[in-house]
Amino acid sequence: MRLLFTPARGCTRLARPLFRPVQSFRGLSLTVPRKEERKWSTPLAKELYKAISATGPVPLATYMRMCLTGDLGGYYTGDIGAKEGDHFGTKGDFITSPEISQCFGEMIGIWLVAEWMSQGRLTSPSHRIQLIEIGPGRGTLMADILRTVHRFPAFASSIDTIYMVEASRELAKRQKNLLCGEAAPLIKTEIGQSSVCKQNSETIVWTDSITAIPNDDKTIPFVVAHEFFDALPIHVFQSVSTPSPPPPTEAPGEAPAAEQQRAKPKVAKQPEPTEWREMLVAPVQPGTTPVNTGAFRSSEPGLPSEFQLVLSSAPTKQSLYMPEASSRYKQLKKVPGSVIEICPDAAFYAGEIARRIGDGREPKGAALILDYGTESTIPINSLRGIREHKFVDPFTLSGLVDLSADVDFMAVTEAALEASEGVEVHGPVCQADFLELMGIKERVAMLVKHIKSDTSASASEKDEKIQNITEAWKRLVDRGPNGMGKLYKALAIIPENDGRRAPVGFGGDLAQAQQRGPTDKN
Known part of the structure; x- marks a missing residue:
């Protein structure tokens, strides 16, 4: 969830369910009568309509991917109809922890x-x-991490390369200007582009894929993912009852079925069989009331929902295997109407990170994931649109609204x-506990003392400076x-050590860890 600059009361969670049992899209007309050309809120919305009209309703993950990182007017990657300026900060759509206080990035640097x-x-x-x-x-x-780690020369001198995994060319340019300077050249590489950090001369490489x-x-990976997983596309599934098979027909000479049934011993009634169906995105037809578009309506007058979620009329390839991949969904499947959210991209990234840490000859490195989401429950009803520090309808202004969903930390842990058998996972712990254990209160006290002097x-x-610093960290x-x-919560992935050592910020103590050492089994 992107933090809103001025949170409205109760806007951090959906006010009412986003999904409810609905009829399938069988018979749904995707053709608009040609009385007059329909006006769309964005060029991307029009293109999405054309695509869905040609192929039929699409998974929510497809809609989210097009809206966020699609080439044609995506929120982070497109330029058609994109609003001028920055998505981040008080003048943008949301504000993140590093923009609120430098102490946040400093604590991450100290953790590394x-x-x-x-x-x-x-x-x-x-x-x-x-x-x-x-x-x-x-x-x-x-920038805050690098400034912090360079206070530890042994660590800083061991840095080989800094990698920025970024899909947006515009954001990559902003990052380069901040870290390397506007005049610094970008050099094309096999996996992307590179430049040199203006303060410390490390090589910074931009790539759009972690697999590259x-x-x-020979290298030890330290990975940070802050408010990344919540922007990954999700699939939504609903459990539905499936029709029972018809009673057998009577063969010639057989007793009537009713007499055969009375002759059988009575058994307990079996529950109706169920199966997972996928919720798909379809256009809202003019003059109709949309269903399943979320609790947050558009903040723009005269902009009703242009898309809606409908239930697939039959299992999709995603509904046949995604919910069956984990035992967590087994009991929910038995309850018709149950809704779950699954993020396969989150599982991919968690797995890729874990293999980098745990699959070498010697497990090494670490990853720190900070985001918002559920600690041990399965996310539901969590899709939201964010624009100008307000929660809005996620199915209008496609490409101009940020889309976000709760992170399933249990699924990330499982993945x-x-x-990799060479890793273990710690957390999630709430952000407050993590930052306080890392010493944010003490760091703020040092800053205040410096200001006073x-x-x-x-x-x-x-x-004024002291007030700003104090309000920010609180x-x-x-x-x-x-x-x-x-x-917000923090989760750590570190090399497997039979649970002998917890990382600092997750119950571990740095001094004890140093004394014990990574190979001490006592």
Whole structure:
């Protein structure tokens, strides 16, 4: 969930169910009478309509992918009808933790150094570090991380390459300008483009795929993914009852079926068989009331929902295998009307990260995932649109509205552990606990002390700076119902060590970890 700059009361969760049992799309007309040409809110909406008219309703994941990263007017990647300016910050659509306080990125940097030290790399720096960020946004988080880790020369001198996994060319350009300078050239490489960090001279490589990043035993990967998983496309499935087979016909000379039934011993009535069906995106026909478009209506007057979710009339290839891949959905399948959300892209990234850490000759490295979502339950009704710091209808203004869904941390954990036997997963823990254990309160106290000792600033200037810093960090750890401290969570993937060592921020202690060392089994 992108944090809204000025959260409305109750807007951090859907006010009423997004999905409810509906009829299938069988017989749904996708052709609009040619009285006059229909007007669409964006060029992408029109193209989506054309595509669906030709192929039929599409999975929600397809709709989300087109709206977020499609070439034709995608929110992050397109340029047709795109709004000018920045998606991030107070003037954009949402604001993220690194934009709120520099202390957030500093705590992430300290965590990376702490985990590196805990694995014994300080005394045996035999591997060069790959610093990888997935979905880097403006580049603010990486800038804060780099500023922090360079206070630890042993770690900083071990950095081989910084990799930024970014699908948006526009965002990659912004990141390059921040980290390398506007005048710094971009050099084409086999996997993307590269430049040189303006402060520390490390090589920074931009690529649109994590699989393109070299993976060998000579490097140690440290991966950060902040508010990345919530933007990945989801599939939605609903459990439905399936028709029972018709009673057998009577053969000549047989007793009537009713007499045969009375002769059989009575058995308990068996529950009706069920199966998973997929919720698909279809256009809303003019003059009709849309179904399953979400609790948040468009904030733009005169812009009704242009698309809606309908239930597939038969199983799709996704509904036949995705919900069956995990035992977590088994009991829900037995209850008609149950709805679940599944994100295959999240499983892919979790698996890819886990293999990089755990599948070498020596498991090494770590990953830190920070996002919002469910800790142990299956997400439902979590799709939301975000525009200008408000929750809006996700099925209008396609390409101009950010789309987001809760992260299923249990599914991410499952995918990581299934992908590699060489890793273990810690968390999720709430963001407030993680940041406080990392020392954010103490770091803020240091900043306040520095401001107070600044002889060049007036008393009112000092008071204003202190107030801003204090409000910012408290916002990150606020455990209230709409606070970031409780809604956002942190999850760590580290090399498997039989649970002998928890990473710092997740119950581990850096000093004890250093004393024990990565190979000490006592």
